[in-house]
Amino acid sequence: MTAIGIIGSAGRMGHALAAIVPDLGATLAGGIDAGGDPAGLAHDSDVLVDFSSPSALERTLAAARQTGTPILIGTTGLATTHHAMIDAAATDIAVLQTGNVSLGVTLLAKLVREAAARLGPEWDIEIAEFHHRHKVDAPSGTALLLGEAAAAGRGIPLAEARVADRAGLTGARSEGTIGFASLRGGSVAGDHQVVFAGEGERIELGHRAENRAIFARGAITAALWLVGKPAGRYGMDEVLGV
Numbered sequence: 001m002t003a004i005g006i007i008g009s010a011g012r013m014g015h016a017l018a019a020i021v022p023d024l025g026a027t028l029a030g031g032i033d034a035g036g037d038p039a040g041l042a043h044d045s046d047v048l049v050d051f052s053s054p055s056a057l058e059r060t061l062a063a064a065r066q067t068g069t070p071i072l073i074g075t076t077g078l079a080t081t082h083h084a085m086i087d088a089a090a091t092d093i094a095v096l097q098t099g100n101v102s103l104g105v106t107l108l109a110k111l112v113r114e115a116a117a118r119l120g121p122e123w124d125i126e127i128a129e130f131h132h133r134h135k136v137d138a139p140s141g142t143a144l145l146l147g148e149a150a151a152a153g154r155g156i157p158l159a160e161a162r163v164a165d166r167a168g169l170t171g172a173r174s175e176g177t178i179g180f181a182s183l184r185g186g187s188v189a190g191d192h193q194v195v196f197a198g199e200g201e202r203i204e205l206g207h208r209a210e211n212r213a214i215f216a217r218g219a220i221t222a223a224l225w226l227v228g229k230p231a232g233r234y235g236m237d238e239v240l241g242v
């Protein structure tokens, strides 16, 4: 049986992952949290699953590279420097990093890209997300993933179009920008809405996660898929075939 090591095992996702591992025919190699030893965990695991904090990433990737252990990274709030670390690790091991491991969001990203490609820049794109009160990063990893999909559909880099944190005298909206809005409260598992606002009409594409079990199932499915894959950076669309 494939042995799975969890980084962030005592967290909300850590618990959801541990609960679903046996249902998917795998076994738990162990888990660590802040202050834990990623090298020992990587040694004991066939694949690592990381839902923790961006601060864990450097040591985790070093351990995974040392042992040649593939890794699924679900942690969000990553900076450009973290993506550079992931790219470097993917020269040695199989890595899948995504802001959302659900089937629904993986398909939604395809739909958003397609809509953005077909609609002209006069259609304003706004992305809204709503998460539980404990979430520490904004915009959510999923909102950014959907923003990347929209920007790719328009053939532009997201960094050029991204507008977040509107407040005060912002001036009128600039054509071609992609706006982000974040709400936090209660126990919301994760809602995302992408709005294409045109003159006199709107298209709204969205996804609502009703629980963390959908993320845990997607993450373990992807982790099992990564075992035995050559070094490289993979996507959830490849895992799920959507």
Ligand SMILES: NC(=O)C1=CN([C@@H]2O[C@H](COP(=O)(O)OP(=O)(O)OC[C@H]3O[C@@H](n4cnc5c(N)ncnc54)[C@H](OP(=O)(O)O)[C@@H]3O)[C@@H](O)[C@H]2O)C=CC1
Pocket (backbone or CB within 6 Å): 007, 008, 009, 010, 011, 012, 013, 014, 032, 033, 034, 035, 036, 050, 051, 052, 053, 055, 056, 073, 074, 075, 076, 077, 098, 099, 100, 101, 102, 141, 215
């Ligand atoms: N990609 C996706 O589909 C999804 C992504 N996420 C993301 O997963 C991450 C975790 O979410 P959630 O479970 O709700 O958060 P929690 O705060 O509940 O859990 C995070 C866990 O990570 C641990 N941790 C913190 N720092 C380190 C470290 N340096 N090394 C190892 N472990 C560490 C914490 O341990 P301690 O308490 O000791 O600090 C804690 O147990 C977030 O970034 C979230 O956005 C969540 C759901 C789906």
Ligand SMILES: O=C(O)C1=N[C@H](C(=O)O)C[C@H](O)C1
Pocket (backbone or CB within 6 Å): 076, 099, 100, 131, 135, 139, 140, 141, 142, 143, 189, 190, 191, 209
């Ligand atoms: O922190 C969460 O809970 C979630 N984080 C991910 C994100 O930032 O998009 C995925 C999901 O929405 C839940």
